[in-house]
Amino acid sequence: MSESPSFMSSPDARGHFGEFGGRFVPEALMPACLELEVAFRDAWSDDAFQLEYRTVLKEFGGRPTPVTPLPRLSDRLGLELYAKREDLAHTGSHKINNVVGQTLLTKRMGKTRVIAETGAGQHGVATATAAARFGLACTVYMGEVDTKRQVLNVFRMELLGATVIPVTSGSRTLKDAVNEAMREWVSCVSDTHYCLGSVMGPHPFPWMVRELQSIIGIEASAQLEEMGVGTPDLVVACVGGGSNAAGVFAGFANTSARLVGVEAAGGSAVGKGSPGVLHGMKSLLIQDEFGQIEEAHSISAGLDYPGIGPEHAFLATSGRAEYESIGDDEVLDALKLLSELEGIIPALETAHAVAWIMKEAGGAIPKGSKVLLNLSGRGDKDVAQVREILRGER
Amino acid sequence: MKLLEQQLRSLRSSGRKALVPYFVAGLTPDWTQHVEAAVLAGADAIEIGIPFSDPMIDGVVIQEGVLRSLEAGTTLDSICKDLSSLSTHVPLVAMTYYNIFFHYGLERAAGKLAASGITGAIVPDLTIEESREWHDACDADDIATIFIVAPSSTPDRVALLASGTEGFCYASARMAVTGRSADAVDAKRVIADARAISDVPVYVGIGIGTPEQARDASMVSDGVIVGTALVQLILDGGDVRAIEDFIGSFRLAIDTAPARSDFLSDAEE
Numbered sequence: 001m002s003e004s005p006s007f008m009s010s011p012d013a014r015g016h017f018g019e020f021g022g023r024f025v026p027e028a029l030m031p032a033c034l035e036l037e038v039a040f041r042d043a044w045s046d047d048a049f050q051l052e053y054r055t056v057l058k059e060f061g062g063r064p065t066p067v068t069p070l071p072r073l074s075d076r077l078g079l080e081l082y083a084k085r086e087d088l089a090h091t092g093s094h095k096i097n098n099v100v101g102q103t104l105l106t107k108r109m110g111k112t113r114v115i116a117e118t119g120a121g122q123h124g125v126a127t128a129t130a131a132a133r134f135g136l137a138c139t140v141y142m143g144e145v146d147t148k149r150q151v152l153n154v155f156r157m158e159l160l161g162a163t164v165i166p167v168t169s170g171s172r173t174l175k176d177a178v179n180e181a182m183r184e185w186v187s188c189v190s191d192t193h194y195c196l197g198s199v200m201g202p203h204p205f206p207w208m209v210r211e212l213q214s215i216i217g218i219e220a221s222a223q224l225e226e227m228g229v230g231t232p233d234l235v236v237a238c239v240g241g242g243s244n245a246a247g248v249f250a251g252f253a254n255t256s257a258r259l260v261g262v263e264a265a266g267g268s269a270v271g272k273g274s275p276g277v278l279h280g281m282k283s284l285l286i287q288d289e290f291g292q293i294e295e296a297h298s299i300s301a302g303l304d305y306p307g308i309g310p311e312h313a314f315l316a317t318s319g320r321a322e323y324e325s326i327g328d329d330e331v332l333d334a335l336k337l338l339s340e341l342e343g344i345i346p347a348l349e350t351a352h353a354v355a356w357i358m359k360e361a362g363g364a365i366p367k368g369s370k371v372l373l374n375l376s377g378r379g380d381k382d383v384a385q386v387r388e389i390l391r392g393e394r
Numbered sequence: 395m396k397l398l399e400q401q402l403r404s405l406r407s408s409g410r411k412a413l414v415p416y417f418v419a420g421l422t423p424d425w426t427q428h429v430e431a432a433v434l435a436g437a438d439a440i441e442i443g444i445p446f447s448d449p450m451i452d453g454v455v456i457q458e459g460v461l462r463s464l465e466a467g468t469t470l471d472s473i474c475k476d477l478s479s480l481s482t483h484v485p486l487v488a489m490t491y492y493n494i495f496f497h498y499g500l501e502r503a504a505g506k507l508a509a510s511g512i513t514g515a516i517v518p519d520l521t522i523e524e525s526r527e528w529h530d531a532c533d534a535d536d537i538a539t540i541f542i543v544a545p546s547s548t549p550d551r552v553a554l555l556a557s558g559t560e561g562f563c564y565a566s567a568r569m570a571v572t573g574r575s576a577d578a579v580d581a582k583r584v585i586a587d588a589r590a591i592s593d594v595p596v597y598v599g600i601g602i603g604t605p606e607q608a609r610d611a612s613m614v615s616d617g618v619i620v621g622t623a624l625v626q627l628i629l630d631g632g633d634v635r636a637i638e639d640f641i642g643s644f645r646l647a648i649d650t651a652p653a654r655s656d657f658l659s660d661a662e663e
Contacts, residue, residue, distance in 0.1 A: 291497025
C-alpha cells in the first residue's frame with residue numbers, strides 16, 4: 001500500500017490536484033492512460049508488487065541511500081545541514097526509483113518496450129538501465145541541444161542497449177523531447193509504455209511518479225528520527241518537473257517542516273508562470289501573452305523545462321510549499337563549495353538547491369535551522385561542462 | 395442542435411460527401427485566398443489551424459507550417475482579423491490546442507471565434523472528460539465542440555465521444571500523428587461503433603494524403619479531412635492555382651467513388 005502521508009494524498013478521480021492536473025491528451029492516448037491508471041492502482045495495492053519494487057531497489061538500486069550530515073558546510077553557514085544521498089543510488093540520481101517502478105509495471109501490463117524523454121540524460125540513462133535489467137527494448141528522445149551538452153550520457157544509454165533519438169523540433173530541449181515521445185507513443189501504444197521521467201504529464205503520471213519517488217521522503221524521515229534529529233525545519237530540493245522534490249516532500253508534507261522547491265531562474269514556472277495546459281496537464285507554465293509556451297533557459301539541462309508538475313502548482317498556490325529560483329551564476333559557486341567542504345560533487349540541478357541554502361542562510365533560513373537537502377544527483381555528468389565554464393571564466 | 399451540425403446534416407442529406415481541407419492560418423500573407431480557392435474547387439467546410447508552439451499530435455510538416463506562421467507573428471486575434479476579409483460561405487471550424495483558448499479566456503475565445511464566422515472547434519488535446527467548461531463557453535456562442543475518435547478508442551469511449559460531439563465526429567484514420575499516410579481500414583471499426591449509437595456525420599482524417607485515400611475513406615464515412623498534404627503543397631510554394639488543382643483532384647476522386655453501401659458490410663465485419 002501507499003505510505004505517503006495524507007497531505008500529498010491521491011488526486012481526485014480524474015487526476016486533479018486542486019485546479020491543476022487532469023488529462024489533456026489526444027484521444028489516441030486516452031485508452032493507454034486509463035489502462036495505466038488501472039494497472040498502477042492494482043499493482044501499488046498488491047503486496048507482491050511492492051515487495052518486488054523494494055527488493056529491486058535494494059539489490060539493484062542501492063537503497064536505502066544514507067542521510068549524511070554536512071558538518072563543514074553547516075559550520076560555514078550557521079545551519080544544521082543533512083543531505084539525503086540520492087546521488088549514491090544506482091545511475092547517480094533519484095531517477096532509478098521511478099524507472100524501476102515503471103519498468104516492473106510495463107512487464108506487468110505485458111508490454112515489451114519503453115520509450116522515454118530525457119533532458120540532462122539522467123532519466124534516459126536510468127530508463128535504459130532498467131530496460132536492460134528487465135529485458136525491455138528502449139528508445140530515448142533527447143533534444144539535440146541536450147545531446148551535445150551531455151555527450152557522455154548519450155553514450156551511456158547506447159552502451160546500455162538503448163536507441164537515442166535526437167529531437168530537432170522546437171527549442172530542441174526537454175519540452176520538445178516530451179512532444180516527440182508523446183507523438184511516438186501514439187503510434188506504438190499497444191506494445192510500448194511511455195516511461196515519463198517526472199511528476200508531470202497526464203494522470204496518472206504525476207501521482208504515480210510521486211508515489212514511486214516517495215520512498216525518498218519516507219526513508220529520510222525515518223533516518224532523521226533514528227539519528228535523533230527529528231523533524232527538520234526545512235526540506236529543500238531542486239525542481240524542474242519536480243520528481244525528486246515531490247519524493248522528498250511526500251515524507252514531510254504532514255509535518256511542521258517548511259518545504260522549499262528551488263527552480264532555475266530561466267525555468268521558473270512558479271515564479272514567472274501562469275496557469276496553462278501542456279504535455280497532458282494543467283499546471284503553471286512559462287508562456288507569452290498569447291499562450292505560446294516559452295523556452296526555458298538554464299545551465300542545467302535537467303531544469304530546462306517551462307512547466308512544473310501539477311501537484312507542485314497546487315502546493316505552491318495552496319501555500320504548503322514555497323518555490324524559489326536561483327540563477328546560473330549562483331550555481332557554480334554552490335557546486336564548488338559543496339565539493340570542497342564536503343567531498344560531494346553535486347549535479348548542476350542539485351546545486352540550485354545548495355545555492356539557495358547558501359544564499360538564504362541567516363536570512364529566509366534562520367540561523368541554527370535543521371535543513372534537509374535532497375541531494376538528488378551526482379555531478380559526474382556535468383564535470384566536463386563545469387570545466388569548460390570555469391576555464392572560460394579564468 | 396448547433397448550426398454547424400444542421401448544415402453538415404443537410405449536406406449529407408443532399409448526397410454529397412464532405413471535403414474538408416485544413417489550413418495553417420497565417421502560414422502565408424495570402425492564406426485567406428488559399429481558403430477561397432479551396433472552396434471554389436469544391437471544399438465543403440474549412441478547418442482553420444490556429445498555431446500553437448507545441449503541436450503534440452502533429453507531424454513534421456504541420457509543425458513546420460505552424461512554426462513559420464508563428465514566426466510571422468500570427469495570433470488568434472490576427473487570424474480573426476484576416477477572416478473578416480474572407481468572402482466565402484462554407485462552415486469554418488477552428489483547430490488548435492487547448493492552451494490557446496484557455497490562456498485567451500474560454501468565453502472570450504468562443505466569442506471571438508463566433509464573431510469571426512467560426513462555428514465549430516476541434517481541440518485535440520482537450521479530452522471529453524475535461525471539456526465541460528469549454529463546452530459551456532461554446533454553447534453561449536453556438537460553436538460546435540468536435541471530438542476525435544481514434545483506432546485505440548474502446549467501444550465505450552467511441553459511444554461517449556460520438557454522443558458528445560457536435561457538428562461531426564472526427565474519426566482518426568490511423569494511430570499516428572498527422573502526416574503519415576493510411577488506408578481507411580483502421581477507421582472502419584470506430585466508424586461502425588459511432589454509427590451504432592449516433593447519426594451525427596462521421597468524417598475521416600489524420601492519414602488522408604492522396605485522392606485515392608480520400609475516395610476510399612469517403613466510401614465508409616460522410617466526409618474526409620485533408621491536412622498535411624495540402625500544408626506541404628503550400629510550404630513548397632504552391633499558389634492559388636495549385637491549391638485549386640489539388641482540391642479539385644480530391645473532389646473528383648470523392649465524387650466518382652462507388653456508392654458506400656458496397657462497403658458498409660466491410661465496415662461492419
